[in-house]
Amino acid sequence: KAGVTQTPRYLIKTRGQQVTLSCSPISGHRSVSWYQQTPGQGLQFLFEYFSETQRNKGNFPGRFSGRQFSNSRSEMNVSTLELGDSALYLCASGGSREKETQYFGPGTRLLVL
Amino acid sequence: AQKITQTQPGMFVQEKEAVTLDCTYDTSDQSYGLFWYKQPSSGEMIFLIYQGSYDEQNATEGRYSLNFQKARKSANLVISASQLGDSAMYFCAMKSYDKVIFGPGTSLSVIP
Numbered sequence: 001k002a003g004v005t006q007t008p009r010y011l012i013k014t015r016g017q018q019v020t021l022s023c024s025p026i027s028g029h030r031s032v033s034w035y036q037q038t039p040g041q042g043l044q045f046l047f048e049y050f051s052e053t054q055r056n057k058g059n060f061p062g063r064f065s066g067r068q069f070s071n072s073r074s075e076m077n078v079s080t081l082e083l084g085d086s087a088l089y090l091c092a093s094g095g096s097r098e099k100e101t102q103y104f105g106p107g108t109r110l111l112v113l
Numbered sequence: 114a115q116k117i118t119q120t121q122p123g124m125f126v127q128e129k130e131a132v133t134l135d136c137t138y139d140t141s142d143q144s145y146g147l148f149w150y151k152q153p154s155s156g157e158m159i160f161l162i163y164q165g166s167y168d169e170q171n172a173t174e175g176r177y178s179l180n181f182q183k184a185r186k187s188a189n190l191v192i193s194a195s196q197l198g199d200s201a202m203y204f205c206a207m208k209s210y211d212k213v214i215f216g217p218g219t220s221l222s223v224i225p
Contacts, residue, residue: 033213043204043215056213088156099146099165100208104158 002027004093004105012111018079021108023091025072031055032074033102034066037088049074078110086112115140117205117216125222126195133180134190134219136205142166145209147188149179152202152218161203164188195223 005024013019025032033056034046045058049068068074078085088109092102116139126132138147149161164172164179172179180189192199200223205216 035215042217043206045213058213090156090158092158099163101148101160101163103160104150107156109156 004091004103006089006091006105006108008108009106010109010111012113013081014113015081015083017081018077019081019110021076021089021091021110023074023076023093023105025074025091025093026103029093029103030072031094031100032068032072033092033094034074034076035090035092036060037090037107038084038086043090046076081112083112086110115142115207115209115212115214117207117214119203119205119216119219121219122217123220123222125224126192126199128197128223128225129194131191131193132195132221134192134203134205134221135187136189136216137185137187138205138207139186140207140209142209142212145207147179147181148206148208149177149188149190150204150206151199152204154201158204162190192221197223197225199223 007022031050033048035043037043048056052068063079066076088107090107091105094100094102118137145166147164151159162172162174162177162179164181171181176193178191202218202220204218
């Protein structure tokens with residue numbers, strides 16, 4: 001089975017721009033979760049999509065949004081980028097609920113200048 | 114508030130020795146899941162082991178085992194027979210119905 005894929009792997013943007021990241025989950029998985037990882041804040045949960053609906057949401061501003069398509073692929077969008085948005089963005093296939101194991105993709109490294 | 118604590122920012126272990134990585138958690142939920150992940154320098158998070166809060170036996174997966182002490186709210190990861198490829202960051206995570214939190218991680222270095 002193919003693993004979780006994320007594109008692009010690396011991205012450089014400037015403040016004020018917007019960015020869209022993509023994630024394709026493991027075949028058959030209907031849930032996709034997004035995480036932000038920074039040296040200062042560690043790993044933080046952004047949101048989870050299940051069958052095209054947002055099922056769970058972390059504590060991030062509205063500039064962070066996402067969506068999921070009928071084929072379970074998910075996109076995450078960050079508008080009006082800030083320097084603090086520089087991070088590794090990880091996508092996980094599999095649910096965020098207590099018994100659901102998640103399998104992570106390689107991540108997208110975003111640098112905001 | 115829910116919280117995960119990993120008190121060891123960095124650890125060293127000799128190759129072929131066993132090592133224990135500590136994880137304590139705080140939650141008022143009765144049902145939750147505990148997970149350990151490994152993150153090599155490449156950045157990808159690799160699932161290692163899972164323990165449910167109602168599981169009576171400690172979880173094991175190959176060289177990984179989880180020392181689960183519910184009353185103490187601890188879920189320590191034990192890696193037996195350490196290998197050089199085990200050098201990485203290790204994260205403890207907890208999930209309950211609508212919350213997912215990760216600990217700050219422990220950096221493990223395996224010495225030849």
